[in-house]
Amino acid sequence: MADFTATDVQALRRATGAGMMDAKRALQEADGDPDRAKKILREKGLAKADERSDRENAQGAIAVGTGDGVVGLVELKCETDFVAKSPEFVALTQALADSVAARGEGAVEDHKNEVDDLKVVLKENIALGRTVRLAVEDGQVVDTYLHRQDGRGVNGVAVVLEGGTEELAHDIAVHIAFAKPQYLTRDEAPAEAVEEERQTLLNITKAEGKPEAAWPKIVEGRLNAWYKDRVLTEQAYVRDEQQTVGQVAAGGGARVVRYAQLFIGG
Numbered sequence: 431m432a433d434f435t436a437t438d439v440q441a442l443r444r445a446t447g448a449g450m451m452d453a454k455r456a457l458q459e460a461d462g463d464p465d466r467a468k469k470i471l472r473e474k475g476l477a478k479a480d481e482r483s484d485r486e487n488a489q490g491a492i493a494v495g496t497g498d499g500v501v502g503l504v505e506l507k508c509e510t511d512f513v514a515k516s517p518e519f520v521a522l523t524q525a526l527a528d529s530v531a532a533r534g535e536g537a538v539e540d541h542k543n544e545v546d547d548l549k550v551v552l553k554e555n556i557a558l559g560r561t562v563r564l565a566v567e568d569g570q571v572v573d574t575y576l577h578r579q580d581g582r583g584v585n586g587v588a589v590v591l592e593g594g595t596e597e598l599a600h601d602i603a604v605h606i607a608f609a610k611p612q613y614l615t616r617d618e619a620p621a622e623a624v625e626e627e628r629q630t631l632l633n634i635t636k637a638e639g640k641p642e643a644a645w646p647k648i649v650e651g652r653l654n655a656w657y658k659d660r661v662l663t664e665q666a667y668v669r670d671e672q673q674t675v676g677q678v679a680a681g682g683g684a685r686v687v688r689y690a691q692l693f694i695g696g
Contacts, residue, residue: 502530505559594684
């Protein structure tokens, strides 16, 4: 018979989140060796986790990691906001972001076992979502904004400026968090998406009975409004709608050269 005590069972439960009987059976199978028992529980737990892999995981957390001129953004996905705001889930999301900032997007692989362990402990479909790393060049500054909800990050932004200050980059990051632009400039909008919108606007204009000679001007005006909703540099700045974000940046002696945004549900 395996040599272990009730205290050993409790210790294994605390370390793995397993039920009492599962912990006891694992210790019996491992002849009382706690490390082997953890491995057994993990293997069996991950088998159950695989059964949960097709369940929707639209919840999660966002974290921002920073270093010397670099920023890492990471999304960790799960099924419920209850799990998303748990201390261990939030801590792992932050560890992932810190690793991305320090060593690049591939550094998330160093945490694969931790993600797998969390699947076992929290019993949800937990998976790594999107990851982004931004680094500055000479003459550039970067800053971030993270919107938190119930102790977890839900909307993270990083902005890189050519010129300007970190404070200005932060202010623009706050704008991005709430305005959710899709593109930095018009040039980034896919040509097929622009053409599809142009055709839709033309059909609307025709249906309204506008004079044919006026169609091109009307469509272009409406297409400009479409751009202003989606292009960061053309959006009305949230703190002063009389200016665009591009104008605000220029007023601070800067130009937005890159940005990244991750948000739950995005």
